[in-house]
Amino acid sequence: MQHEVAMRIVAKPSTKEYGILAVQMQAFFHVNYLFKVGRKVFRPQPGVDSAVIQIIPKKDDQKVDQKGFSRFVRCAFHQRRKTLLNNLKESYNLEFVDANTLKLRAEALSIDELFKLFAQLSPLLLK
Numbered sequence: 001m002q003h004e005v006a007m008r009i010v011a012k013p014s015t016k017e018y019g020i021l022a023v024q025m026q027a028f029f030h031v032n033y034l035f036k037v038g039r040k041v042f043r044p045q046p047g048v049d050s051a052v053i054q055i056i057p058k059k060d061d062q063k064v065d066q067k068g069f070s071r072f073v074r075c076a077f078h079q080r081r082k083t084l085l086n087n088l089k090e091s092y093n094l095e096f097v098d099a100n101t102l103k104l105r106a107e108a109l110s111i112d113e114l115f116k117l118f119a120q121l122s123p124l125l126l127k
Contacts, residue, residue, distance in 0.1 A: 003036055006051035018107050020077045024070060026111050030056040064115070072118045076106040084109075084117075092121045 009025050010033045011017035025031050037050040078087045085102035088094060094102060097120055109117065 001051060001053065003049040003051040006033060006053050009053060013110050014108055019080070020073055023073050023077070023111060023114060025055070027064075027069065027073075027115070028058055028066065030054075030058060069115070069118050072121065073106075073114065076114070076117075080105065080107065088121070094121075096120060 005021075008017045008019065008021045010031050011019070011022040032054040034052045034054055037052060039046050039049050042050075072092075075091050076084060076087055083103055083105055085094065087106065088102075097117065101117065106114070
């Protein structure tokens, strides 16, 4: 796959590359960057480098509403420069969420922290 896409998939929190793609993939798969493949090994030569990553499904230890979590992640990352409060307030009831958490941007939270926040909000989804 394209190197830049691979870097987005394996990105860590609080980095420029960390976003919806990284969270969606890492939430349900073990993802490992293996190695870069230079563009010169392909014929015809593409304009970008490639990479090889390993993707292994996680065992389903906990029952998580995957569609609901995906919706939540898209909402949390909707506008990267906005806080969780601003991104989530139109779709979720936030009164029971810690105010300090709501001051953060989505990219500051780990996958586990996003799962915990989702667990607090999922039953409070506004219609």
